[in-house]
Amino acid sequence: MRYLPHTEEEVKEMLSVVGKASVDDIFSMVPENSRMTDELQLPQSMTEWELNRHMDGLAATMSSADHTKSFIGAGSYHHYIPEVVPYLISRSEFATAYTPYQPEISQGTLQGIFEYQTLVARLLGLDVANASLYDGATALAEALLMSIRITKRKKVAVSQAIHPLYRQVVATYFKPTEFEVVEIPYQDNGRTDLAAISDLSELACVAVQSPNFFGVIEDLKAVSQKTENEKPLFICCFSEPLAYGLLKSPGSYGADIACGEGQSFGISQSFGGPGLGMFACKEKYMRNMPGRLVGQTEDIEGKRGFVLTLSTREQHIRREKATSNICSNQGLCAMTSAIYMATVGGTGIKELARLNRDKSEYLKQQLQQKGYRIVFDSPTFNEFVVDLTDGFKDQYQSLMEKGIMAGLPLADYYPELAGCYLMCVTETMDKADMDNLIKEIG
Amino acid sequence: MTEKLIANGIVQDEPLLWEKSKRGKIGFSIPRRDVDSFDLDEDLIGEGPDFPHLSEVEIVRHYTRLSQWNFGLDTGMYPLGSCTMKYNPKTNDRQASLHGFACAHPLLPQRFSQGALRLLVELEQFLCEVTGMDAASLQQAAGAQGELAGMMIFHAYHKSKGSTRHKILIPDTAHGTNPASAALCGFKSVPVRSGEDGILTPEIVAELMDEDTAGIMITNPNTLGLYEENLQEIAEIVHQKDGLVYADGANMNAIMGVVQPGKIGADVMHLNLHKTFSTPHGGGGPGAGPVLVKEHLARFLPTPRAEKQGDRYGLNEDYPDSIGRLHTFYGNFGILVRAYSYILTMGAEGLKDASRYAVLNANYIMEKLKETYFLPYDKPCMHECVFSDKFQKDGNATTLDIAKRLIDYGFHPPTIYFPLIVSGAIMVEPTETESKEDIDRFIEVMKTIAAEIKENPDRLHKAPEFAKVRRLDEVSAARKPRLTFNS
Numbered sequence: 001m002r003y004l005p006h007t008e009e010e011v012k013e014m015l016s017v018v019g020k021a022s023v024d025d026i027f028s029m030v031p032e033n034s035r036m037t038d039e040l041q042l043p044q045s046m047t048e049w050e051l052n053r054h055m056d057g058l059a060a061t062m063s064s065a066d067h068t069k070s071f072i073g074a075g076s077y078h079h080y081i082p083e084v085v086p087y088l089i090s091r092s093e094f095a096t097a098y099t100p101y102q103p104e105i106s107q108g109t110l111q112g113i114f115e116y117q118t119l120v121a122r123l124l125g126l127d128v129a130n131a132s133l134y135d136g137a138t139a140l141a142e143a144l145l146m147s148i149r150i151t152k153r154k155k156v157a158v159s160q161a162i163h164p165l166y167r168q169v170v171a172t173y174f175k176p177t178e179f180e181v182v183e184i185p186y187q188d189n190g191r192t193d194l195a196a197i198s199d200l201s202e203l204a205c206v207a208v209q210s211p212n213f214f215g216v217i218e219d220l221k222a223v224s225q226k227t228e229n230e231k232p233l234f235i236c237c238f239s240e241p242l243a244y245g246l247l248k249s250p251g252s253y254g255a256d257i258a259c260g261e262g263q264s265f266g267i268s269q270s271f272g273g274p275g276l277g278m279f280a281c282k283e284k285y286m287r288n289m290p291g292r293l294v295g296q297t298e299d300i301e302g303k304r305g306f307v308l309t310l311s312t313r314e315q316h317i318r319r320e321k322a323t324s325n326i327c328s329n330q331g332l333c334a335m336t337s338a339i340y341m342a343t344v345g346g347t348g349i350k351e352l353a354r355l356n357r358d359k360s361e362y363l364k365q366q367l368q369q370k371g372y373r374i375v376f377d378s379p380t381f382n383e384f385v386v387d388l389t390d391g392f393k394d395q396y397q398s399l400m401e402k403g404i405m406a407g408l409p410l411a412d413y414y415p416e417l418a419g420c421y422l423m424c425v426t427e428t429m430d431k432a433d434m435d436n437l438i439k440e441i442g
Numbered sequence: 443m444t445e446k447l448i449a450n451g452i453v454q455d456e457p458l459l460w461e462k463s464k465r466g467k468i469g470f471s472i473p474r475r476d477v478d479s480f481d482l483d484e485d486l487i488g489e490g491p492d493f494p495h496l497s498e499v500e501i502v503r504h505y506t507r508l509s510q511w512n513f514g515l516d517t518g519m520y521p522l523g524s525c526t527m528k529y530n531p532k533t534n535d536r537q538a539s540l541h542g543f544a545c546a547h548p549l550l551p552q553r554f555s556q557g558a559l560r561l562l563v564e565l566e567q568f569l570c571e572v573t574g575m576d577a578a579s580l581q582q583a584a585g586a587q588g589e590l591a592g593m594m595i596f597h598a599y600h601k602s603k604g605s606t607r608h609k610i611l612i613p614d615t616a617h618g619t620n621p622a623s624a625a626l627c628g629f630k631s632v633p634v635r636s637g638e639d640g641i642l643t644p645e646i647v648a649e650l651m652d653e654d655t656a657g658i659m660i661t662n663p664n665t666l667g668l669y670e671e672n673l674q675e676i677a678e679i680v681h682q683k684d685g686l687v688y689a690d691g692a693n694m695n696a697i698m699g700v701v702q703p704g705k706i707g708a709d710v711m712h713l714n715l716h717k718t719f720s721t722p723h724g725g726g727g728p729g730a731g732p733v734l735v736k737e738h739l740a741r742f743l744p745t746p747r748a749e750k751q752g753d754r755y756g757l758n759e760d761y762p763d764s765i766g767r768l769h770t771f772y773g774n775f776g777i778l779v780r781a782y783s784y785i786l787t788m789g790a791e792g793l794k795d796a797s798r799y800a801v802l803n804a805n806y807i808m809e810k811l812k813e814t815y816f817l818p819y820d821k822p823c824m825h826e827c828v829f830s831d832k833f834q835k836d837g838n839a840t841t842l843d844i845a846k847r848l849i850d851y852g853f854h855p856p857t858i859y860f861p862l863i864v865s866g867a868i869m870v871e872p873t874e875t876e877s878k879e880d881i882d883r884f885i886e887v888m889k890t891i892a893a894e895i896k897e898n899p900d901r902l903h904k905a906p907e908f909a910k911v912r913r914l915d916e917v918s919a920a921r922k923p924r925l926t927f928n929s
Binding site: 001003004005006010011013014015017018019020023024026027028029030031033034035036039040041042043044045046048051052054055056057058059060061062063064067070072074075076078080082084086087088090091092093094095096097098099100101102103104105106107108109111112113114115117118119121122123125127128129131132134135136137138163165166168169171172173175176177178217244245246247248249252261268269270271272273274275286292293294295296297298299300301303305306307309310311312315316317318319320321322324325326327328329330331332333334335339341342343344345346347348349350351352353354355357358359361362365379400405408427428430431432 | 456458459460463465467468469470471472473475476477478479480482483486487488490491492493494495496498501502504505506508509510511512513514515516517520522525527528529530531533535536537538539540541542543544545546547548549550551554555556557558560561568571572583584585586587589590593594597598618619621622623624625626627628630631668669671673674697698699700701702705706714716720722723724725726727728729744765766767768769770771772773774775776777779783785786787788789790791792793794795796798799801802803805806808809810821822824845846849854855857860874875876877878904906909910911912913914915916918919920923924925926927
C-alpha cells in the first residue's frame with residue numbers, strides 16, 4: 001500500500017519494542033467480545049488507474065455548467081475562476097495544514113485569513129468579519145442565534161424572500177430550542193413587506209436577504225428605519241456577494257450583521273459544497289461572534305505577526321457557554337475567496353458586478369419584449385423571476401435535453417409562483433446564448 | 443545535535459495586500475461586454491469595496507510567499523494529537539476537481555446528477571460498514587456539526603416518546619465541542635469523571651444516569667488515547683434508562699476493521715472525514731462530519747437523504763420525523779469525493795492496516811519516550827499517547843517550550859495542554875503514514891530537547907529561533923483586538 005511506509009522488518013522491530021508478537025496483538029486492550037470477527041465488507045481496493053477510470057465514469061454522468069447553458073443560480077453561481085486561484089490554493093502548505101494553533105509556523109494561513117477578514121468587512125461595509133462559517137444557511141442561523149444572545153429576546157423575524165433552503169436550515173437549528181422564528185411575507189413587488197412586522201419590541205432581529213431569493217434588491221434603508229426605535233438587530237444576508245461590487249453595502253445602511261454565501265468568489269460549485277459562510281458585524285458585537293478570528297500582534301522582536309484570538313468565545317475554552325459549537329470552518333474556501341477578491345481587485349469587482357447586472361437586464365428586456373411577464377418590478381441584480389406560464393413545463397424539459405437549463409422552476413418553493421422561473425445570468429453567459437434562449441422559447 | 447536543526451531557507455517578507463496595492467493595476471481579465479448598460483437607481487449604487495489593485499504576477503508572488511511561511515503535512519511530520527494528520531493522497535484531489543463534479547449545480551433535476559448521487563449512496567454504505575451503523579447522512583460540514591446533528595437526533599428521539607430530557611453525560615476526556623453542541627439542543631452537560639486508569643467506570647455512569655438524562659457522549663478511544671474497555675456495560679446502563687449512546691468518532695482511526703461502534707452499543711455517531719478518511723484539513727477546513735445511526739433512529743436523520751430508487755439514484759425529503767436540513771445543499775461534497783476515493787483505494791485490508799500501524803506507531807513512541815517524558819497513564823495506548831512536562835518543570839521548561847523547540851527541529855508540535863485532565867499535556871498522534879525513520883528522528887529530537895532543558899533551558903524559552911516569526915504576543919492581541927487592516 002503506497003500510503004503505508006513500513007517494511008515488514010521495521011514492523012517486527014517495532015513490535016519487539018512494544019513487546020507484542022504480532023500486529024493484531026496490539027489491540028489486546030480491546031475486550032474480546034467487542035472485536036470484529038469478520039473482515040469489513042468493502043469493494044476490492046483499486047489501483048490509482050482503476051480509481052481514475054471509475055471516477056471519470058461517475059463524473060461523465062453529470063451535467064456540468066461548462067458543457068451546458070445554464071440559467072440556474074439560486075444560491076450556487078457559475079462565474080469565471082481565474083487560473084491563479086486554483087493554482088495558488090492547491091499549494092500544499094495551505095491545503096495540508098491544520099488549524100493554525102502554532103502561529104510561528106502558520107503565518108501564511110494567518111495573514112491570508114486576516115486579509116480575508118479585511119476584504120469581507122470592506123465588501124459588506126462592516127467593522128469586523130470572522131474567519132468563516134460553513135455556508136450561507138448556517139451563517140444565517142448563527143446570526144439569528146447571535147441576535148438572541150445580544151438582545152436577550154426570544155423571537156426572530158425572517159423574510160420569506162430569503163433563500164427557502166436557508167430558512168429550512170434555520171428551522172432545523174431552532175427546533176430544539178425555546179426560540180421562535182416568524183416569517184415576514186413578501187410584497188407584490190418582490191420586496192419584504194416590512195409593514196407586516198407587528199411586534200418589533202419582542203424581536204431579537206429582522207433578517208432580510210439582498211439581493212433576495214428572487215434577485216430583488218431589498219430596500220435596506222427601510223429595514224434600517226424600521227428597526228431604529230425598538231432595536232431589534234438588522235441582519236442582512238445574501239447568496240450572491242458579487243452584488244456588493246455594484247450596490248451599497250449592508251453596513252452602509254446600518255446593518256448590524258451581514259452574512260451569507262461566498263461561493264461566487266472563486267469557489268467551484270461542486271454540487272453545492274464546500275462553499276463559504278461569510279460573516280461580518282459591527283465592532284461592538286465582536287465578542288458575541290461565532291467562529292474563529294485572526295488578529296494582528298507582534299513577536300518578541302517587535303515584528304508584525306498574526307494569531308488566532310478572542311478564543312475565550314469558543315467551544316474549546318468556554319465549552320457549553322461558547323458563542324457557537326463551530327470548530328473546523330471553511331478555511332481553505334475563505335483563502336480561495338480572498339485570492340479571488342485580490343485578483344479581481346478594486347477595479348475588477350465593480351466592472352464584473354456591473355456586467356452581471358447588465359447581462360441579466362438584457363435577458364429580462366428580451367423576455368419582456370416577447371410578451372413574458374417579469375413577476376416583480378423592483379430592481380434586480382443578476383437574477384429575476386419570469387412567468388413562463390404553466391404550459392412551459394414540457395418545453396423546459398426538452399430544452400434541458402438540448403443542454404439549455406432555462407431557469408429554476410419556483411413551484412416547489414413557492415406554490416403561488418407556479419409557472420414562474422428564477423433566471424440567472426452571470427458574466428459567463430454570452431449575448432448569443434441569451435438570444436438563442438429567446439429564440440427557443442419563442 | 444545542532445546539525446539536526448532545520449535549514450533556514452529563503453523566507454521573504456511580504457506586506458499585506460493593500461500595502462503593495464497601486465491604482466491602475468489589475469490582475470483580472472475582464473470578460474468582454476456584449477450588451478449595453480442598463481440604468482439602475484443611483485440611490486442603490488455604492489462606491490465599490492476598497493479592494494487592492496495588483497497585477498497577476500504580484501498576486502502569485504504574494505500567495506506563494508505566504509504559503510512558504512506555513513508548515514503543512516507535506517512539509518513534515520505533524521503529530522498533532524486528536525487531529526489525525528495522515529497523508530492526504532493527491533489522487534483524491536484529482537477526483538474532486540473533475541469537471542463533472544466541480545462544475546455541477548446542486549439543483550438540477552436528479553437525472554443530470556446520477557454520478558454524484560450514486561457516490562453519496564455508496565459512501566454512506568461504506569461508512570456504515572466501517573462503523574457497524576445502519577444509516578447515515580453526509581450533510582454535516584464538520585465534526586462539530588455532526589455532533590450537533592447527533593444531539594438533535596437525541597432531542598427528537600425523546601420528544602417522539604413524549605418526554606423532554608434536560609441533561610447529558612459528558613466524560614472529562616471528551617472533546618470541547620461536545621458540551622457546546624449539546625447546549626445548542628438545550629442539554630445541560632453533566633461531567634463524568636474517568637477512573638484512575640483513565641477510562642470510564644460503569645459505576646459512576648450508573649450513579650449519574652437517570653430518567654432526565656438524554657444519554658451519554660463518549661469518545662472511544664478517548665482523548666487520552668485509551669480504549670474505553672467498559673463501553674458495552676456503560677451502554678447497557680444508559681439504555682436501561684432509555685438513554686442513547688453517542689460515539690464521537692473523531693478517533694475512529696484507531697479501530698477500523700477492529701471494532702464497529704454500532705455493534706457494541708453506539709446509537710449515534712459522527713466521523714471526521716478530514717481525520718480518519720484522509721481529506722486535507724485546509725488550514726482550518728472544510729471538513730465533513732457525517733452522522734450515522736442505528737436503524738431505530740434512521741427516521742430522524744437530516745433530509746434530503748440520498749437513496750437508490752430502482753436503478754436510479756435520487757434525493758428523498760419525505761421523512762416527516764426528520765430533524766430537517768443542516769446545509770444549504772448536500773454538505774461539503776468535494777470533501778466527500780475525496781473520502782470515497784480514499785476508501786476505494788484502501789479497501790478493507792488497507793483500512794485495517796491503517797489502524798494497525800497508527801496504533802503500533804503510537805505505542806512505539808510511548809515506549810521509547812516514557813523514560814524521558816512523564817506518562818500519566820502507563821498502559822498500552824491506541825492511536826495516540828499523552829505525556830506531560832512533569833519531569834521538565836523542575837528544569838524550568840514547560841510543555842509550551844518543548845512544543846516551540848520542536849519547530850526548530852522541523853516538526854510540527856503535538857497537541858498541547860489537551861486533554862485538560864493531564865496538566866501540561868503533550869498529546870502525540872503519529873498516524874500510520876509516518877515512516878519509521880521519521881518517527882525515530884522525532885523520538886531522538888524529543889530526547890535532545892529534554893537534554894537541552896537540563897543544560898540550557900533559556901534557549902527553549904526563546905524558541906522557535908528559525909521560524910518566520912518568534913513567539914507572538916497573544917495577550918495583547920486579545921486585549922486590543924485588531925481584526926482587520928485599516929489603511
